[in-house]
Amino acid sequence: MSDSVETAAVAPSALPTGQSGTVVRSTVMRRLLKNPLGIASLVILTTIALLAILAPVLAPFEENFANISKTLAAPDSTNILGTDSAGRDTWSRLLFGAQLTLLSALLCAGVAIAIGLPAGLIAGYYAGRFEAVSNWVVSILMSLPGLIVLLTIRAAFGPSVWFSMIAFGILISPSYFRLTRAAVQSVRNELYVDAARVSGLSDLSIVARHIFSVVRAPIIIQTAAIAGVAIAIQSGLEFLGLGDPTKATWGVMLSEGFKNVYLTPSLLLWPALAMALTIGGLVLLGNAIRDALEDGEKIKHRRKRGPASGPSGGSTTAAPAKARPSRKSVAAVEHGTEHHLVKVTNLGVGYPQADGSIKKVVDNVSFHVDRGEILGIVGESGSGKSQTAFSILGLLPDNARIVAGSIQFDGNYTVAPGEDRVSQERLSKLRGKRISYIPQEPMSNLDPAFTIGYQLVTPMVRVLGISKAEARTRALKLLTDVGIVNPERTFNAYPHEVSGGMAQRVLIAGAISCEPDLVIADEPTTALDVTVQADVLDLLRELQQRLNIGVILVTHNFGVVADLCDRVAVMQNGRLVEEGTVREILRNPKENYTRTLLGSMLEGKTPMTMLVSPPEGPVAHGEASRHASAEKEPVA
């Protein structure tokens, strides 16, 4: 789906309310608080954090105040946890130690995230050279002996805990990098990410809204673990006597306690207990957050009984959704262009090969499409149909090159002669607004994390500049228009709650929701059950005629072409072998390839008689009755 996912991903709490179905989407916090482990970890960590923050108020003594007349003293009313070998108050040092220990752990995790997260996002999303260089840097970082580096840092910069933790943060940043990159790679090629791209969303928005949500959970869990490790490493160094003895940290206290373990074992006990509680709390918190995020949204629909309460009362023949005046404009024609809606001229698309050559997958392809007409691009698998469509959409992979030709949209170049790439700058202004896309696989083009209603409403608010309430009404109407019987229920549903046919209808509704001039439909019925294919095709045709949209329909099926298209371009091995009106091509194919394609379609089927001779009487076949070209252009 193109438009419908355009600005889909924001906070779950932003979901529309007041719908007929009740969408209960617990927040992560609420789920966290339902989990005993979550509550326990929050209580522990909040208490420790509060004690650390309030240390200056709660501590009866300065961290280094020494009463040399009272060394290694047992707990009493003045020193509630006793004193150490220098007569310093253990309770006060424990409180100040919490401050330093927690802050240094946060610093370490912050540095690691600041380096690893953006690098992982960029490497995972863009791959290419950045990923190669990042991998190289990560390998170097990971091969460094951590302890030796930390000891070197200590020797160079002194015993400051801050320098050690910054260095440890850098050393540990590859773990964030790898985690993020792997998570991004797993969704980078998801169709809903492609669809978001088609809908005109910038890379930054796609990463922020559709991809960051995937890495968020692992990053939080990782951060809890890393903070624990940072505390352990820091305390370990200090325990070995490498810390700053002038600072009261838990590690320094541990070292001090160990020296006096036989005299006053409690000196070892308190910092060890504080560390164990903090690290344990962090680990538990990480797990509880993971569980809360994985639980996902719990949706309860209170399904309404009786007829739907949509704008049409559930009718499948609602009035057109086009309430707003069309914003179609006649753009100024750029020098050297023609005023077709889309004009592709001598287009060549290729991919660089290992030997330096370029393999052409689209070669010298020319055609045009105008408003109100459907052009079918037909050909067997691998003939270059999708590559041609993706060139118009600007969705070719990064390594693809435009090796020849140009593409114009409404009198302006999106690929000017001589350019070797599609101008993303120009296309980003068109995609989702004037050009939309109906993909092959409906399910994977809807973002599973958002309701269908949300995915329909948000782009309309953004592109058409209408209010949320207006967009909601319009979305319900569009859903009715595309033949969804209970639009309210579908509006409130998540993608996994609807069937494939319904999802495709939703995508069609999304594609037309922002009043595009051109819809590119890539095998829109391939993934559907045969019983719904014809309905979806009918729907496309009806909407296209009513809204006067230009459509490029990519298909390998001449039956679909016959059903739907005005003109057809036949492709073979990246070349356009024949182009003409559907009637010309079906009645009088000039190329052997076209005849073979046509033959394979007609094999064993009877509608051929209708294609080659004028329909005299009632049409015998249901399929043939939808034969659009026969209806539009009676055979002479």
Ligand SMILES: Nc1ncnc2c1ncn2[C@@H]1O[C@H](COP(=O)(O)OP(=O)(O)OP(=O)(O)O)[C@@H](O)[C@H]1O
């Ligand atoms: N990223 C790529 N790198 C190299 N070659 C590619 C790439 N994507 C597609 N091709 C090649 O381009 C040619 C045309 O592919 P395209 O996807 O346009 O075919 P198609 O006609 O749409 O087929 P189908 O109906 O199976 O989708 C194929 O030979 C394919 O292998």
